[in-house]
Amino acid sequence: MSDATRDGLRLEGLVVSHGGHRLLAIDDHVRPGEVLTVMGPSGSGKSTLLSVIVGTVDPAFAVRGRVRLDGRDLTGVPPEGRRIGILFQEELLFPHLSVGGNLAFGLPPDLRGRAARQARIEAALEEVGLTGFAGRDPATLSGGERARVALMRMLLSEPRALLLDEPFSRLDAALRAQVRDLVFAAARARGLPTLLVTHDATDAAAAGGRVFEIGVPVASG
Incomplete structure (x- = not known):
């Protein structure tokens, strides 16, 4: 895919609910090389948002809206076909x-x-x-x-987009800053739209992009 056809990650009218309660609603466009930070208390739906984007959301969650990556509608596309990379708190390296x-x-x-x-x-x-x-x-x-x-x-x-699920949280302060800078630099160099989930304000500041805050779950209207 050429740079001319790269549009980034679009979350179009995305609403996620569970048990009749709306967890989050977001409509945003993360352009190539940008970082959008998502913050909120535990249970607010941050990790669920990532699972919606990557295509692994539990069927118990009701999802409305669309996820598009470089103009491609990802509805119904299996996780392995979405070309979305993700880093977790644990590195999950294969020990063998x-x-x-x-x-x-x-x-x-x-x-x-x-x-x-x-x-x-x-x-x-x-x-x-x-x-x-x-x-x-x-x-x-x-x-x-x-x-x-x-x-x-x-x-x-x-990958064509990068999701970061608090991958720096287990590192000490000095190492955290070093690895964080490396990840963001690699994402920018490759023009990857990046979505960071974190509890840490210093992570959000280092990302240098917009911050989307998920509040306490509210009842659906």
């Missing part, structure tokens, strides 16, 4: 695979040839300062190193 094996898992299937795939993995590790780590066991990595591997595994899948 090396660092290189974890990254290989994210490579697009149309990238053929052992040399080409290895070159892509080495370039990804170099981008995040982990040159030579391909053979390492994930269990030997620090928290920051695991976060970098998880980021690159997701980016190697060539």
Whole structure:
């Protein structure tokens, strides 16, 4: 897809309800390279919003409106076909695979040839300062190193949008700022519309974009 056809992530009249109560309503356009931060108390629907976008929402939730990515209506599209990357609080690296094996898992299937795939993995590790780590066991990595591997595994899948579900919350303050800056820089460099869910105001400030605050759930009108 060329840059001329990239429109970003559109949440068009999105309303999510549960048990007759409206959790959230949002209508927004996150353009390529922008970050929209979503904040709110526990149970307000932040993670549910992410599940709606990625296509894994529980059927118990009623959803109205549409999600569009680069002009494509994602209604009915399975999660694996949406081209949306997501990072969670935990890195979820595969313990039975090396660092290189974890990254290989994210490579697009149309990238053929052992040399080409290895070159892509080495370039990804170099981008995040982990040159030579391909053979390492994930269990030997620090928290920051695991976060970098998880980021690159997701980016190697060539997503068109990025969802961040409090991925910095388990890191100490200094490391949190370092990894956060790395993630935002990578998203901007690739022109990815990014939606960040966080409880932390410093995360929202670092994102530098708009903030959408979800309030206490209210009854549907």
